[in-house]
Amino acid sequence: MRSFFIFLLLALIALQYKLWFGEGSVTQFLHLENKLAKEEQDNKKLSDRNLALEADIVGLKSGEKALEDKARTEMGMIKEGEVYYQCQD
DSSP states (O other): OHHHHHHHHHHHHHHHHHHHHSTTOHHHHHHHHHHHHHHHHHHHHHHHHHHHHHHHHHHHHHOHHHHHHHHHHHHOOOOTTOOOOOOOO
């Protein structure tokens, strides 16, 4: 009877070891859960950026005003007949 309990105790220890440190263990699960949360956060940032780019594209396609603003701010373009002053500190 005593050897049976020793066998059960050893089996319990082996199963606990596999649960905490083996393949598919609790620590591995927690690591993957943290990695998933980070990936979801990155996906949210990229999704927000995509929405902003999509709105920018729609604005550029829909009107000349948005196209003109983009050319002025990003490329430094000016209209014909305008005078451009640049001040230095």
